[in-house]
Amino acid sequence: MFGGLFVLAGIGMLLINYVLVNQIVPDAVGFVEHFEGTAPQPKTTTGPVTDPLDGGVIIGEKTSLIQSFRSSTMQTLLIASGIALIAAGAVAGLLGWLMAGRALKPVHTITATARRLGAESLDRRINLEGPPDELKELADTFDGMLDRLATAFDSQRRFVANASHELRTPLAVQRTLIEVAMADPTASPELLRLGQHLLHTNERSERMIEGLLVLARSDQGLVSRLPVRLDEVVDAVLRSAAGMAAEEGVTVASRLDPRLVIGDQVLLERLATNLVHNAVRYNEPGGSVLVQVSDTPALVVTNTGPVVPADAVPGLFEPFRRLARTRGASRDGAGLGLSIVRSVVQAHHGRVYAEPNAGGGLRITVYLPVTGPVPARSHRPAIESPDAPATLEA
Structure with a gap:
């Protein structure tokens, strides 16, 4: 982008220079009139018209030579300026690319850090060194956000660990009390039916709590x-x-x-x-x-x-x-x-x-992501054919 802007500015400058030079350099007829001091001969004059100051050079030929020189000068100016502009534009584009890459290097660092982040790797920080400019402020803001996220995830992990204990213990106590009541020889059939229903409800609650805890743990990512x-x-x-x-x-x-x-x-x-x-x-x-x-x-x-x-x-x-x-x-x-x-x-x-x-x-x-070669194992499970499956034995 910087190189393109430089080329556009150079083209504008080249056009201005060309117009100015074209106006400064006099035309051939005016140049000859100025040095001849006389107006050109009318076309009805018979015989060759000569210039008494240069020993007989025809005015028309002199005008043609000066016009050719002027055209050649303007063309040379345009070509040389164009070549210089192309070379300078290429150098400007290269230097602009290098300088932009160096200036935007912190942005690549921020992007790479964000791409490597996960629930299990919130300890990564950018820690950008440099002057207190906009990129430094962005990196510091990003690091502050990661600090808050890490604190929130640590709090959630502690909550899951505490909930795992606090929720399972009452259910285990309830299950034990129900089983003790059902083991009483004097328990009535109604009590046994109620106990079976309560055990089923308790078991379902345990499965739900266990599933929620596993879901919460897996959503947090892998610690190891x-x-x-x-x-x-x-x-x-x-x-x-x-x-x-x-x-x-x-x-x-x-x-x-x-x-x-x-x-x-x-x-x-x-x-x-x-x-x-x-x-x-x-x-x-x-x-x-x-x-x-x-x-x-x-x-x-x-x-x-x-x-x-x-x-x-x-x-x-x-x-x-x-x-x-x-x-x-x-x-x-x-x-x-x-x-x-x-x-x-x-x-x-x-x-x-x-x-x-x-x-x-x-x-x-x-x-799942493919890893390296698998080490040898001492035993392997039997491979059943889907055409002739066998029921697994306990």
């Missing part, structure tokens, strides 16, 4: 990142879900390739647990579930079940959103399963997609 074998985590989740699959009459198959993820093992385990449990719980008797772990995508969970409308799929990732007709009273959840999945995936800088199957059920695909 460690190498985690996703295939081993999924294998452990599948083994723990074998009893649920047997009760629901659902066949579970798996294809688990070695896959390393840099992240939080607890959150990754919760991600896999929610996907597997949802695939088993919201299936149909005699249905199937296929769980795949590979390089890309990292995790795919496909299940049979009721037909899911395509327009209802995006809403499943919102908190407390669920398809009512797929849930029975005995399996009513908090509606946080896929919300937690999305939050955990985003905390690991990944993506998650869901799409309905043609015959019913869902296919959920999780993409």
Whole structure:
């Protein structure tokens, strides 16, 4: 931009110089008249008209020579000025680029710092050194905003930690009191029915609180990142879900390739647990579930079940959103399963997609950043074929 403005100013100056020089340099006829001291001969004069001061040079030829010299001078002035302007414009553009880059370097620093920021890396600061100009003020304002954000996130983490204890303890006490009352041999059938209902309500409240706490933790980002074998985590989740699959009459198959993820093992385990449990719980008797772990995508969970409308799929990732007709009273959840999945995936800088199957059920695909080679492991889970799935044994 600076180079372009310089070139425009140079073009204007070149035009002004050309006009001024063109006006200062006299025309050929006037120049000859001034030095001849006489007016040109009329055209009706017979014979050659000569100039007595220069030994017989024809006035017409002299005028032509002077006119040619004047035209050549103006053309040379225009060409030389144009070449000088192009060269100076190129130099001005280069110097303007270098100076603008140096002047805007703090802006690139601010941009790079903002791009690296996350809920788990709010300790980064710009700390711009330099004169107290507008960019210094912008950087200091940005650092002050980060200080306030870091304070707010630390306060939220402490709140989640305190809420985890304060909310779970009363529910645990209530569950214990209900179980003690139900264990009384003299308890009436009405009391036992009430106790079962209260236990179910208490269990649902515990699941909801646990889901909200996990959701809040994952939304805050990852405090620490460690190498985690996703295939081993999924294998452990599948083994723990074998009893649920047997009760629901659902066949579970798996294809688990070695896959390393840099992240939080607890959150990754919760991600896999929610996907597997949802695939088993919201299936149909005699249905199937296929769980795949590979390089890309990292995790795919496909299940049979009721037909899911395509327009209802995006809403499943919102908190407390669920398809009512797929849930029975005995399996009513908090509606946080896929919300937690999305939050955990985003905390690991990944993506998650869901799409309905043609015959019913869902296919959920999780993409996570690819890491280095996976270290060898002493054992590997059995890889079941989707054509001949085997029910997992507890």
